[in-house]
Amino acid sequence: MKQYIVRRFLQMIPTLLGTTFIVFVIINMAPGSPLSHMVDPTISAEAIERRREQLGLDRPLLQRYGSWLVEAVQGNLGYSTRYRGRLVTDIIQTRLGPTIILTFSSIIVSFILAVPIGVISATRQYSALDYSVVVSAIAGVSIPVFFLGIVLIYLFGFQLGWLPVGGMAAAGVRHPTWLSYAADVARHLVLPLVTLTAANTARFVRFTRSSMLEVIRQDYVRTARAKGLSERVVIYRHALRNALLPVVTILGLSLPFLFSGAVITEAVFAWPGMGTLLIESVSLRDYGLLMGINLFLAVLVIIGNLLADIFYSVVDPRIRYD
Amino acid sequence: MMRRIIAKLLKSSASDNSLNGAKNDDIVSPGKIIWKRFRRNRIAIVGSVVLLVLIVLAILAPVIAPYERDAIELARREQAPSSEHLFGTDRQGRDLFTRVLYGGRISLSVGLVASSLQMVIGVILGCLAGYYGKWIDTIIMRITDMVIAFPFLALAITAAAILGPSIYNTMLIIGLLTWTETCRLVRGQFLSIKQMEYIEAAKATGASEFRIVWRHMLPNAWAPVLISATLIMATAILVEAALSYLGLGVQAPIPSWGNILEPARSMVVLMNMWWLWLPPGFLIFISVLSINLVGDGLRDALDPRLKN
Amino acid sequence: MTEPIVKLENVKKYFPIRGGVFSRVVGNIKAVDDISFSIQKGETLGLVGESGCGKSTLGRTILKLLDPTAGKVFYKDFDIFATQKEELRNLRREMQIIFQDPYSSLNPRLNVGEIVGECLEIHGIAYGREKQEKVESMLEVCGLAPHHRRRYPHEFSGGQRQRIGIARALTLNPDFIVADEPISSLDVSIQAQIVNLMEELQEKFGLTYLFISHDLSMVRHISDHVAVMYLGKIVEISGKKELYQNPLHPYTQALLSAVPVMDPDHKSKRIILRGDVPSPANPPQGCNFNPRCIYAEEHCRNEEPELRDVGSGHQVSCHLVEKM
Amino acid sequence: MPDLLEVKNLYTSFHTEDGVVPAVNGITFNLKHGESLGIVGESGCGKSVACLSIMRLIDHPGKIKADAIKLDGVELQSLSEKKMRTIRGNEMAFIFQEPMTSLNPVYTIGFQLQEAIQLHQGLNKKQSRTKSEEMLKMVGIPRAEKVFDEYPPSLSGGMRQRAMIAMALSCEPKILFADEPTTALDVTIQAQILELMNDLKQRINTSIIFISHDLGVISEMVDRVIVMYCGSIIEDADIRTIIKNPKHPYTFGLINSKPRIDVDLDKLIPIPGSVPNPLNIPSGCPYQPRCESAMDICKSKIPGKSQINEGHHVSCWLFSKQGGKIKS
Secondary structure, X not given: OHHHHHHHHHHHHHHHHHHHHHHHHHHHOOOOOOOOOOOOOOOOHHHHHHHHHHHOOOOOHHHHHHHHHHHHHOOOOOEOOOOOOOEHXXXXXXXXXXHHXXXXXXXXXXXXXXXXXXXXXXXXXXXXXXXXXXXXXXXXXXXXXXXXXXXXXXXXXXXXXXOOOOOOOOOOOOOOOHHHHHHHHHHHHHHHHHHHHHHHHHHHHXXXXXXXXHHHOOHHHHHHHHOOOOHHHHHHHHHHHHHHHHHHHHHHHOHHHHHHHHHHHHHHHOOOOHHHHHHHHHHOOOHHHHHHHHHHHHHHXXXXXXXXXXXXXXXXXXXXXX | OHHHHHHHXXXXXXXXXXXXXXXXXXXXXXXXXXXXXXXXXXXXXXXXHHHHHHHHHHHOHHHHOOOOOOOOOHHHOOOOOOOOOOOOEOOOOOEHHHHHHHHHHHHHHHHHHHHHHXXXXXXXXXXXXXXXXXXXXXXXXXXXXXXXXXXXXXXXXXXXXXXXXXXXXXXXXXXXXXXXXXXXXXXXXXXXXXXXXXHHHHHHOOOOHHHHHHHHHHHHHHHHHHHHHHHHHHHHHHHHHHHHHOOOOOOOOOOOHHHHOXXXXXXXXXXXXXXXXXXXXXXXXXXXXXXXXXXXXXXXXXXXXXXX | OOOEEEEEEEEEEEEEEEEOOOOEEEEEEEEEEEEEEEEEOOOEEEEEOOOOOOHHHHHHHHOOOOOOOEEEEEEOOEEXXXXXXXXXXXXXXXXXXXXXXXXXXXXXXXXXXHHHHHHHHHOXXXXXXXXXXXXXXXXXXXOOOHHHHHOOHHHOOHHHHHHHHHHHHHOOOOOEEEEEOOOOOOOHHHHHHHHHHHHHHHHHHOOEEEEEEOOHHHHHHHOOEEEEEEOOEEEEEEEHHHHHHOOOOHHHHHHHHHOOOOOOOOOOOOOOOXXXXXXXXXXXXXXXXXXXXXXXOHHHHHOOOOOEEOOOOOEEOOOOHHHO | OOOOEEEEEEEEEEEEOOEEEEEEEEEEEEEOOOOEEEEEOOOOOOHHHHHHHHOOOOOOOEEEEOOEEEEOOEEOOOOOHHHHHHHEOXXXXXXXXXXXXXXXXXXXXXXHHHHHHHHHHOOOHHHHHHHHHHHXXXXXXXXXXXXXXXXXXXXXXXXXXXXXXXXXXXXXXXXXXXXXXXXXXXXXXXXXXXXXXXXXXHHOOOEEEXXXXXXXXXXXXXXXXXXXXXXXXXXXXXXXXXXXXXXXXXXXXXXXXXXXXXOOOOOOOOOOOOXXXXXXXXXXXXXXXXXXXXXXXXXXXXXXXXEEEOOEEEOOHHHOHHHHHHHO
């Protein structure tokens, strides 16, 4: 067990190195020099060259990656090229909160919705209910996130006027209490959350359902029935626990999906998170920031997977005997 | 449970008692079984028909389209749908019906090419990892882990911004970022097929490695690859649309369903010109949905073990 | 006295166990541990043992389908483990294998003709029409109809599939066949069909069999000699009659007494072994049977017994043979 | 006193996409108090499905139909599902073939034992723990207190099967269905389990229905045997008669096709052909295409049950008065 966790930790290192290196290479493929946006065009070519040397841009890629890595390990992701002199980590920090609010609430909501739907659907296989769940789940993963967002804005924002369609809080309003601020954020959260959660829920429903179908045909479920346990106990005690184990892993593995969805959702709803920051830094060609964001998301994904794996090995007694 | 009991009841016997009759036309080849199972799935059939219609429309776009693809006519800007312009006109006065037809060509082919690309990469790496195992497997699996850990869309956006947005870069980026699942599937298939006794039998008769892979392993591994290729094609269309919507995918004047929607990022367009975004958005949804339905039907037909 | 066609000398097959943080090799599963015996031409050697004792691994190692860890196997004059790729490929024509599972042993995507005829193509013996004819006649020999050539494996019952597997093994006209539990996944009434077929074919083509099975009754029926395996080692090997009527190793005795007898009047004293088979990753010290042996003495726990001849080719690996 | 179990004309069929699979085709038998009955037949003959049907453990797409399934005179088919649950695991218990997969891997052995005891006997946690440990000791599990807290994956197949037996017997059921309980085990472990079951049979007051494809195992375990083929009972008699004096050609074939551990046989006599596809059962007697004594009538009409002796019945035209006439 302990060994397994340690091994997983060690395995994480090359993954992180590889991931950051590839991102580093892509960023460095950018046409023109990263300095072209930073340096005043009136400065002479010589001065630019001196600055290049100063920044170490004339060194080979691998060496540059090395020194970048040394800094990154110490928590220094460099400076933003656009927001003059601001630390990338500082900028990311300010945008992290909104993204976490959005993604975490989406995970929680979709999980709460998906598990019961998946279970009920699986226990009534071949019923009309199951059939419609399956089809709507496929439809759910087929809607383009941004299109769903647009439709929701159009309907609930403009036509019905029920909900705010952009940002995280009403602009220019001073909130007297902490609570009223939270309420305002919650109102702003509704549409982005629905948008992001639709596809996630659909995906989790499919996982839960197929995992559950797999489990309810296992021998031990028949044993449980043969003991005279009620159907509720058979399903929720004996089957569900086994069925949820793989779902946990899948939860970890679907983090990249979740972040992808979040990027678009944020862009559509101008939610001030990492996603909008990413789009901004793309249009501003702020490579330092881009690098930071990608790295940051990659680390989140890797840690998420690691946690899911560890959690899995803790809750599944089978792992202990491997 | 019951399914297993039934399978057991059916397993011990020959599938057909008329096996001794010499009629050859009732030979049940694996292909026939797959087709029979697929046909039973009504929803998958509906999906296939819709998809087929979309493909035909895309192919015939130059024939059907009432206007020139990029014909700008500023006098007819921002018109709502009418009998003259079925889907209305855009902000440059181009006929949207025409552009949506052509856009289908681009969107569907980006999906197809990107998915084929990932399939090639995934199958080759998966074969290598699954067949040779050992350090080759370790290295390939580590690379797969890295790519899986990429914040997919964020990296795609970054790469598109850096490489410059274009159709080809979009295809390339999507292809390069989505092969991991195929690779894992093929590897997994190879690992389990390698355990099969028919592989040992082939070895025991002195078959070459090439023959074992080509004749015995690949034909038994392609089913999940095909299923995932379909599903990845659906994903690819979604990603292309998202990139293009953000202005980082296919660039105007070439239309794609995604970039036709781009003006809807402006609230004015979104509020007042629904015809600019509703038809392309709906078509993306319909095409992705029908591809997913076909993929799901294929899964049921090709891999009865997975049939739920 | 016939000459041996297959001869094993100290054959070992270990599987490494990996563990720890860096997946280093921390031990070995000694699936096959120092086995020597020979099989006479035209005979059947039955190899019995419980699941996990290494009997299937041994069968595959002899054919070099698994890479051996140590030892030598001679087939006629060839040192199989030392042969090079090309030579081994040619040798494969003479040594074949029949598998346990008639479901996983036939490639589901190929039709019967392709399955049975593939080896003819591989060795460049026959193609096209000629291949077809050979396949058809082999199918008939194995109790199937020629037109079955065009059918697919899933259209056949377990017994018929096993016939297809046998036809595949025999198409190259081999001399030596490893039959790895060929009947254990078949229904009782079909088992006899397959065993009878194997006996007929042996007579017809002068085949030599290594018949691997856990079914002691069937082994008694088909074998000339019988070897008993326990935890990767041969504990007893002898002529069939001698072994079944006069088993000397305590494990063999227990094994034979454990088989249920289809006779309500049968009242023999059954030896019930204590506990389970120990893990081959961590076999007991000394004689590996000692923890379950009712006769075990002090030196059984410390000293490993050798397989030794106790008269007329009856070999036993037990310290206490003389006392029993 | 009525028989403990009475089954009359039980039909179980599965409605699949490919057609109807008649797994059990109108079987009738009874089980007396304290009796051990064997059901023997090849895989797919419907012996397991028959027992699952009696327990009403068949679900979609299976359908059960019977004139009577009575336990101690009580018709089980008319019971509500809730009432039926008080019988399952309590008055009738099941041991399955696969000890490796029949226990839930994520709960301890003890938890799974306690579950049934608490449910049916209304014992509290502490009492049920004591009882569970007693049961584990009774089935010969060493260190029962420790095994109680272990998860199934840490036990060997033999140990798990012992735990399954403990679980099945924990509520002192009237009937124990043992569905090939030793088939998945090695022969030395099989001997342990059979000995255990024979030993328990003396000590507890439970009737046993023992399902197996192996007449050797059956003959060590039971008093009376039912032979099934293609979902029908083709012969039934006490074990001695079945083995020494079988009448049905199928029973005969089953016995002669098996080699013996104690005797050398020159040649095995196999049954020709293979079991028919249940989607396409031959007309008349289902065994007729494989039967060497088949007559014309066998191909067209299903034989009825004929009595050979007291307690020995066979369904075969060779022994039917009507069939005999046609033959002569």
